[in-house]
Amino acid sequence: MKTRLLVALLALASSFAQAGGDARAGAEKSAVCAACHGADFNTPVSADIPLLAGQYPDYLARALADYKSGARKNPIMSGQTEPLSAKDIEDISVYIGGLPGKLKSIPLQRFLSSN
Template identity: 40%
Template structure:
């Protein structure tokens, strides 16, 4: 039996290498500027590629609906919310942020401020915001060990 395993081992290793290469993205997409994290090149939310710089600018732009910007409530780089019930956004997965903003925009999630803030966002704006906040340093913590 070990002879059979030795015979197929090279093929299994090659297959594993191909799988890892396929999942890693293979270096596709544009490179971020120095000091800036790369935006994701695809989205499970069906969004276009996000632009970190455009997202940063948009995060500080006052929304027409509420007169507030993202950073007014979620804090600088999404890591200092003004209320403990508001989530930290910095370092969160771009796809999660994209899905959440789409759901606020489409009425699938209901929050007085977020629903009105997201209502007029385009897919590109959502992708840009998601790219920006996901590129920030994460201060997210899991609840492991919390009692």
């Protein structure tokens, strides 16, 4: 019984490790993205380009997958994501999400009272 639980936990742990992506590979793969989003992904070249540094990796991965599939429509980003594999998206998302950035979440209470 104990062994079975241990095996299940190890399987779960290794599936998390696989889903983690490779930040070092992501740094190389995202070099092209820096042209617009900024080398630190925190200083985009124009105001209509979003800050990405420090964003949740699963948010980034979802956004990139949605541009690629067409679920989220933007001509620039659909072109940028077209050549990316699922692994590229994981690696890039883990890298950019790990960078120090200006993005912050607003506590729900403060958000509600300001509206």
